[in-house]
Amino acid sequence: MNPIDELLTRGVTQAIDRSHIERRLREGARLRIKLGIDPTGPLLHLGRAVPLLKLRAFQDLGHLPVIVIGDFTGRIGDASDKDAERRMLGRDEVEANMAGYLGQIGRILDMERVEIAYNSDWLGPMTFEEVAHLANLFSVAEMLDRENFFKRYKEGKRISLREFLYPLMQGYDSVAVRADVELGGNDQLFNLLAGRSIQRAHAQEPQDIMTFGMLEGSDGRKMSTTYGNIIAIADPPDEQFGKVMRLKDELILAYFELTTRAPRQRIEDLRQSLRGGLNPMEAKLLLAEEIVGLYHCPEDARAARERFLQVFRQRELPDEIPEVILPEGPITLQALLAEAGLAPSRSEAGRLIRGGGVRLNGQVVTDVSLGITVGPTPLLLQVGRRRVARIVSRPARR
RNA sequence: GGGGGGGUUCCCGAGUGGUCAAAGGGGGCAGACUGUAAAUCUGUUGGCUGACGCCUUCGAAGGUUCGAAUCCUUCCCCCCCCA
Numbered sequence: 001m002n003p004i005d006e007l008l009t010r011g012v013t014q015a016i017d018r019s020h021i022e023r024r025l026r027e028g029a030r031l032r033i034k035l036g037i038d039p040t041g042p043l044l045h046l047g048r049a050v051p052l053l054k055l056r057a058f059q060d061l062g063h064l065p066v067i068v069i070g071d072f073t074g075r076i077g078d079a080s081d082k083d084a085e086r087r088m089l090g091r092d093e094v095e096a097n098m099a100g101y102l103g104q105i106g107r108i109l110d111m112e113r114v115e116i117a118y119n120s121d122w123l124g125p126m127t128f129e130e131v132a133h134l135a136n137l138f139s140v141a142e143m144l145d146r147e148n149f150f151k152r153y154k155e156g157k158r159i160s161l162r163e164f165l166y167p168l169m170q171g172y173d174s175v176a177v178r179a180d181v182e183l184g185g186n187d188q189l190f191n192l193l194a195g196r197s198i199q200r201a202h203a204q205e206p207q208d209i210m211t212f213g214m215l216e217g218s219d220g221r222k223m224s225t226t227y228g229n230i231i232a233i234a235d236p237p238d239e240q241f242g243k244v245m246r247l248k249d250e251l252i253l254a255y256f257e258l259t260t261r262a263p264r265q266r267i268e269d270l271r272q273s274l275r276g277g278l279n280p281m282e283a284k285l286l287l288a289e290e291i292v293g294l295y296h297c298p299e300d301a302r303a304a305r306e307r308f309l310q311v312f313r314q315r316e317l318p319d320e321i322p323e324v325i326l327p328e329g330p331i332t333l334q335a336l337l338a339e340a341g342l343a344p345s346r347s348e349a350g351r352l353i354r355g356g357g358v359r360l361n362g363q364v365v366t367d368v369s370l371g372i373t374v375g376p377t378p379l380l381l382q383v384g385r386r387r388v389a390r391i392v393s394r395p396a397r398r
Numbered sequence: 399g400g401g402g403g404g405g406u407u408c409c410c411g412a413g414u415g416g417u418c419a420a421a422g423g424g425g426g427c428a429g430a431c432u433g434u435a436a437a438u439c440u441g442u443u444g445g446c447u448g449a450c451g452c453c454u455u456c457g458a459a460g461g462u463u464c465g466a467a468u469c470c471u472u473c474c475c476c477c478c479c480c481a
Contacts, residue, residue, distance in 0.1 A: 369448040
């Protein structure tokens, strides 16, 4: 498949106007491809990586990614992917969130050939009059046509006027950066289309838009910082690997398509293998390795895979066990668990012990009040398979 | 401005004087099973205590009562209808 066709179809739900964009690509135009990112959390996740990877594909064909950091819009809050209002953020919060963005984006894009813009530069100084002119371009009925607004309206949930304003801001961003194409998730369709109207009203040629499928997180909901179900680009290799392994089996191929740069043919082959009875776990291991390899490096990915297999398939202990130093003396198992940070509270520790989830030196212990002496001999304490610590009264290494 | 309906534990959502730390679902955590941290099933899900039990929680603040998430007062917030 030639690069332009792949560009226009891989992971793509809609391309408007498909024939227009295709023509410009074939003509060899150098296009400005816009992607807006609102700093709603400090970590970019694989859901965000979907359009970033597409941006990378554009970049590889010689086009210019224009990243609009929504330091203004992020504070206002876009509700388009939610069935409830999104709260407004403070300036400090937004600034803290976006501090690490460029580094994370740099794991995907070649930052030498990227334009970065901050939308507070033009949205901040805008006057009420200008806002009124923008607002005049849309009717209330149009706004309510948008399905998630209509749904909330019907259900009697609150929709604030400020949420109506959001698409105007995002749309104006396109004018400000003179976007030729804008990328976004399916949930962004309305905002992306608003950009076209607003550009038209500013005597610019309307941008083409491309939308992508939403990425499901491990809990079945859309991957979103708000839901806390994200796999972050910057997650350490082991964590990233583990989180991928926790995904539902049915998501494997979609993840390959949307969050990796694996060639399509390879994905097709894998689809066939799975149909032919390949254990989904094997496919998922490949996926996890692919993802960690992409956002870290292949060596990290291989090592993460080894450690995963060691801990979860062989049920062996990891090679490196964190050491916790506690004051010498007697303590109950319940208290020890909490003190060592393996349980968030003593009550929770008690529950874990009674539930049979706690092992001391490899043995399951269910006696909550078991007396233990913290001393120079290390104690191996485990909660489930993931939480492990070696307890000593002073550093074991000398 | 007038009338009506609401604000419950991480989320959704029951509960209308004691049997409520509060049904049910979701999510989380743990267990079983498993060539996955998948699926499925089970348990658990405010804090403190070895335990009896105690403390904090049902928008906020007061009050009634032996006793309140449940009744009263004031306040804050949300939704709908009418104007």
